[in-house]
Amino acid sequence: MAFLYAVTSGEQPFEKIIRNIKSIAPYVELIQVREKKKTAHALNDLIDSILKQGISPAKLIVNDRVDIALVRGLRGVHLAYHSLSVKDVKKAFPHLYVGKSVHSLEEAKQSEQDGADYVVFGHLYETSSKKGKKPRGVQELAQIVEELSIPVIGIGGINISNIGEVKETNAAGIALMSGLFQTEAPGETARACWNLLNGSERCERV
Numbered sequence: 662m663a664f665l666y667a668v669t670s671g672e673q674p675f676e677k678i679i680r681n682i683k684s685i686a687p688y689v690e691l692i693q694v695r696e697k698k699k700t701a702h703a704l705n706d707l708i709d710s711i712l713k714q715g716i717s718p719a720k721l722i723v724n725d726r727v728d729i730a731l732v733r734g735l736r737g738v739h740l741a742y743h744s745l746s747v748k749d750v751k752k753a754f755p756h757l758y759v760g761k762s763v764h765s766l767e768e769a770k771q772s773e774q775d776g777a778d779y780v781v782f783g784h785l786y787e788t789s790s791k792k793g794k795k796p797r798g799v800q801e802l803a804q805i806v807e808e809l810s811i812p813v814i815g816i817g818g819i820n821i822s823n824i825g826e827v828k829e830t831n832a833a834g835i836a837l838m839s840g841l842f843q844t845e846a847p848g849e850t851a852r853a854c855w856n857l858l859n860g861s862e863r864c865e866r867v
Contacts, residue, residue, distance in 0.1 A: 663858040664690035664834040684848030695724035751776035784817020803830035
């Protein structure tokens with residue numbers, strides 16, 4: 662079964678983020694709270710409000726902030742090139758579920774070797790968040806999926822029209838940012854995407 666991995670855009674007001682996360686929660690396995698412009702205090706308040714909506718902390722991954730993941734008891738943290746190393750985080754906090762953004766097979770292999778629990782590879786298609794940058798495409802994604810033993814998630818410009826192509830790579834899941842959070846009905850979009858990925862209706866659960 663492939664899964665949906667939602668990533669907040671960092672561009673929406675507090676209340677809308679919470680409302681959108683609540684609407685997509687039944688259809689996504691992981692939600693990365695990626696709010697780079699927020700202070701630690703504001704990010705902590707946001708996550709506290711999300712949890713008060715009944716969203717399980719086991720579904721929440723926070724971008725970059727190991728401290729907040731620990732303080733709020735979240736499932737894990739997602740790291741980038743500028744973050745703490747995967748190796749250091751896993752050594753200090755082996756219980757955290759740690760993901761890493763990668764942009765090549767070599768980076769993916771290194772992340773797996775360092776102890777990452779999953780990697781996110783992209784961007785696969787043209788996307789407004791990566792204007793002017795050439796997409797990497799699904800062929801490289803398929804190669805990474807083939808060579809890694811940990812889950813590989815595709816990201817970047819994925820939408821209902823190309824989910825089938827991504828699915829054929831046997832990736833563990835797909836990550837959606839604007840494809841979810843910039844739609845008029847994120848919950849309905851999430852349900853439609855999950856059904857396309859798995860060929861069946863999703864049983865709603867938070």
